[in-house]
Amino acid sequence: MSIYSSLADAFPSVEFEKVLDPPQDVAHVPAADYPEFVAAAKTAGFDVFADLCGVDYLRRDPRFEVVLNLLSYSESARLRIRVGVPAADPKLASITDLFPGANFYEREAFDLFGVVFEGHPDLTRIVLPDDWEGHPLRKDYAVGSVPVRFKESPKAQ
Amino acid sequence: MNPELVVFIVFAAAALAGAVTLVAARNPVYSAMGLLLTMVSMAVFYVLNDAHFVAVVQVLIYAGAVMTLFLFVIMLIGVDKEESREEKIPYQRPIVAVLAGGLIMLVFLAGRTAWVVFDNGVTPVGTIENIADELFGTWMLPFQATILLLTIAAVGSLALALYQGGARVESALAGEPEDEPAAESGGGE
Amino acid sequence: MGWFADMLGPFRGFAVTLRQMTRPRLTTSYPKEKRVKPQRFHGRHVLNRYPDGMEKCIGCELCAGVCPARCIYVRGADNPPDNPVSPGERYGFIYEINMLRCIFCAMCVEACPTEAITMTHLFEMSTTTRDDAIYTRDELLVEMDGTPRHPDPPNRLFDFDELKLGSGWMRATAPGGRAAFEGVVAWTPSATQGELPAERGQSAASGAEDPDPDSRSSSPQGGEELPTDPPDRSSSPDGEELPTDPPGSVDPDSTRSSSTPQGGEELPSDPKDRHEP
Amino acid sequence: MSDTPNVVTGDLEAPTTEAPQELSESTSEVAENRREVHDMWVAGSEEPGWMRSYTDEGAQEMLDAGDEPVQEIYRGTVVTDDFIEDEPADDDELQILNMGPQHPSTHGVLRLHLELDGETIRRVKPIIGYLHTGMEKTAETLTYMQGSTNVTRMDYLSPMHMELAFSLAVESLLGVEIPERGQAIRILLTELNRVSSHLVWAATQGTDLGAVSMLIYGLRDREYILQFFEKTTGLRMNHNFIRPGGVAADLPDGWEEDIEQIIGKVEQGVSEYEELFNGNPIFRDRTIGVGVITPEECKALGVSGPIARGSGINWDLRKAFPYSGIEKYDFEVPTGKHGDVWDRYIVRIEEIKQSLGIVRQVLETMPAGDYRTEDRKVTPPPRKRIDESMEALIHHFKLFTSGFKAPAGETYRAVESPRGELGMYIVSDGRERPWRMHARTPSFNHVQALPTMMTDSLVADIVATIASCDPVLGDVDR
């Protein structure tokens, strides 16, 4: 697919990986190139913002990853962009100026993972109350379950 | 003691209370309500004097339309604002005192005057016809001229208001900026 | 014509609402009459018994393990040798379900290897305290005649017709996705209900033209074979004979009509009769 | 603003104006908003002060059990809590109105922070999170086997689509093939679900515009579909029926007649809705030109589904990235032109008809055979086999105790839900539970796009716009 290869040519630092099911490309982008790459992808045709989320690979370095999904209506193609974000300094450039739709998603990723998107206009907690402590979707954050109540179970006593 | 007297006393007290409220209330809405009370009491007096038509028109026009508009405007211009207690006219209080004294004297004088009571046997029934005859017969031209003048005045004042504080009146009157419903309302009433 | 329709436009809505007045009302007057629930309805759980009164539960805790809400608490214990509670080695001596946690997904029913836990059509479980909604083994176990116990028997809303039905989901998921196993009776009989029939007319079983599932390569791991002799005459996996009842003769919605045990007399000779200790 | 510290905290002992949040760049704005929050929270002006600090943006923890509200209510008398100062009057024209989170027309618990100029809206800020359920976290604790029970509760109006997206993602990790009958059943159920979801939309759209009967009609016709779902899956909602590997059970006997009945009833219902609304001048005036969003805005904001199609974007995942054999069926993708509420109405009504067409095709061409993959690692064996084969019994136990493992990797699969692109991103570390499951839910984007559609419209248009976006808050907050 040419739409991918043109991007690959422009960014040698970006590693492309083919996925078969569903057929699409995954781009492993260094954090430094991230905004430029997204901008290039947008001009290359991936002009529809689909998804952005964080992943916490607890024992890996970089620990966090931000996964961005872009879509091209004209080519019927998808592009998944994966950016590593180190745990020590979880910062990444915001792409809200390119895709306003990333606004809520970045806030969500910030809320649940603590990834700070620099340049975001309103980076506040979105789904959790403002005074919440911690980022619950991190792997070191407990699920927070309480024991289920039974009549005769040892926990209920 | 007949029922008319009872009714009169009750509503006279109400009218006075309304008038006092109108002047004394800090909140403009309460003032408006005081005025309303006075007007309704006046309408009752008209009824007591068999002037049903005037009574009804009093309620319909003043209480129903004019005061509602007042309220509407008061609410839109920030209901929570209290009237400024600052006296703007110099020597306001002495002037008021003099005027009040004059009014009281007038009332006393009026009470001592021997009023001429017309009793030409005309029953109050048919007041509407009488008024209509007068308005649309004898005083046709002045009546129409007044209508015209009032319309012009309404339109003019609105134009002034729009000129000064445009957005407020626009949104206040219709929520539909492209029309001039206010002008129409002047015509419609 | 177009302008005429346009002119009528504002008034056609009035016709719609007026027309409804001529239609029958759809309402089910609930406390007086109840909605007829489908066979697979997920209602309150029961713990079943074998026809001889033995409990089916063997305390294996599969249900507790698979429950996404973790609302089942089971403890197994060895059967007392002199007076065994269940046919196997163990039985569930504590069995509790927190109905307020339960999401009625029926995964427990699918998981249970002995069909001990099934779902009835009981749905009236409202309580005024949280503790009342925790059902213990005593409340869950059916009576010796297969009637579920209800915590509030004098309840005026109690409908005995609903009690013996259920386990439709267990039967519906019994084939495990294989068309050839649809309609195969693959469960043990329960107290007085006898051997529950397969959910009727599972369409693939009655209409499949694929006669020989063995030749397919779709079951690489299992290596299972089809049962050599069909255990139920009425619904052969070969698909050659149609079920003895024509499919339309019984309203599939009407749980009452299909609740009559059909295979009761075959019970003693059934090879899968596992309730003999 | 800052001279009324008690208003912010409601605490006499330790007044503070500091909003307890970190990394916030708009603390002052939030604090400013907070002062107004209590005014219009739900219905009234009267909020006890103790509540205010907790209600502002939601609270992490509740009061202690012994803590009584400060507010005292005497029968028939004025409620006094005099430590709250009256706020100074606003001099500016804009008043701030908080709509929701408990408001009849916000479709759940969406909260809109509105700046009103008279009845005209100047600024909107959607505030979400009031239904945050932590489903993505819960998904990490459930096996793939149990996962459907979790995801089905996200978008509670289209549970089948949620299950399908999850199942497709897991299957793409596993690399299993679904038998044709299973695929056809999936299509049948999801398209029926699309119809039922759109019927709820029709009901709420109608009732939000004040046509009270529409609520009943929409739910009435949806009931027929729910009854079929109940017959098939045992539950009216949250079915847990489409699972990785296929579907849980076969269609019940007599499903053909049920489908015929559903198609008849819904088609009659839809024609009635059209009669009610299409020619109605009030409805037309209230929808045409209201809540406009352009195709460019749709793309940038990630708006998909009927809203994007209402703007004229001819994009449907069923056509672009077909799933579960949907490409075998013949259907049209309706599009609008102007991107207003009316176009979305037309698009959705047409989608109902198209979906019914697909359902009819599925009905006619339903293949026979298995309905679940016979991979024993994924699908439990037939119950019959448990008695006969030790291996089957072991599979059964294994599957129901620990589930199945998915190879390490990541995948994103999307389906066209009634609201738009519904994607499921799953990262597996090779175990039986997802390492990370993220749902890309369409309503999330749509809520985000609300300010674009609403700015400079009237209060009454808010409800029309929200209803036409058909957001499901479970879908938004997850």
Added chain:
Amino acid sequence: MAHRSGPSGFLLTTYDTAVNWTRTRSMWTATFGLACCAIEMMATGAAHNDLARFGMEVFRASPRQADLMIVAGRVSQKMAPVLRQVYDQMSEPKWVISMGACASTGGMFNNYALVQGVDEVVPVDVYVPGCPPGPQSLMHGILTLQDKVMSGEITR
């Protein structure tokens, strides 16, 4: 009404019964739909089940006029204060039905985000199990509540 002996006791009882009867027959509901259960609550109001038979189709948007709050759906930590506030805004006498697993106990979402049981926030009168409870289950909950109301005295 601690002492209800003597002839007036009968009158008072009748009075109590009559007032409670009106309360059970006209229990207006605050719209507190949160999640899945709210849809079932709407379905309960629709034609097939018709909550109006109980005089309950009057869903009041303003909590001041409502008698009954049906907490339909999962209550998040962020929503709990709002819930409490709506409850406080309702005027006495008021009742709460906790509809569904999530509202009653948190259901399957036993995690950080949800209030594990709405009775941590407001007093609950009737719990309705189910996920979501079907319309008739909800109606059973309502009937249970009606029984509860009928058996109680007038509190005010």
Added chain:
Amino acid sequence: MSGWELFFEAAIKAVAVFALVLVTVIILVWFERKVVADMQNRLGPMRAGPWGILQTIADGVKLIFKEPVVPRKVEYALYMVAPIAALVPAILIFMVIPIGEPFTLGDRVINLAGADLNIGLLYILAMSSVAVYAVVLAGWASGSKYPLLGSVRASAQMISYEAAMGLALVPVVMFTGTTSMSKIVDAQAGDFLGFLGVWNIILIPSFIIFFISGVAETNRAPFDLVEAENEIVGGYHTEYSGFRFALFFLAEYANIFNISAITVTLFLGGWHGPNFGAPDWIAWALPIFWFMAKSFMLVFVFVWIRASLPRMRYDQLMAFGWKKLIPVSLLWIVLSSVAIAVRRLGLPWT
């Protein structure tokens, strides 16, 4: 006839009218809920009495025994006055509507109306224009924003439609030559072709405009933006609870019946109707029956409209009132006055 005698007659009539309004409202609410339910394939109230006939009573008694919360920020006096201000005009309007044929008691003719004013029509207009105060005051005195929005909407709406309503009545007055309600009814006596009543219904545009304005005046769908639940929660009565809310409720339904009754009186022949040669003991009640039957037919139309139409938007509402209803009614006044003049004076060229 002394003043006191008149006073007592008026007092008795006032009590009777009040009772009548109450009973009518009780039936009316039940009727509405049943009809709406029927239009939605439902059953409607069933469990309060047979077929739920006691539903309204249950509602009312419950509301009376409910705690009336008074929020902190209200303007106390006006907040308290508003519900009463809602109910009083509603009952006052009903005072002048003749609900049946006058009968003689001893030597006195007793009108079946609270008062037979010779300016009945104007009185009705005046009272209905005062009715807006309740809504405005309630909304403002509640001290919160949704009610305020509701009351602002209400004042604009009711002023606008008051004008259209008044204009719609002008042809009636011209046609019958009186403003007394009982005389207007008298003018519609007799029949045409033996079965068609000679009703003012021939003034169809007036009838339609009046009825539409009436629907708007009562804040009913599709003009119910004052209390549009989906937009502004409860509108002006958001902050009211208990029996104060019940008073609003009562007033709203009393107004519905008022509008229906006025329309019947003005356009549909009032209490006139065929008596089929009924015996005297039943013929006495027949006019009242006809009056009620016609009124409830119009109430049915109210309910029907509510079940069928979506709600208008604020600006559409104003535009409809000012740009459609008022011009049309002005035009109709001109047309009908020409027609009446022709009927009285003959064509100019004859």
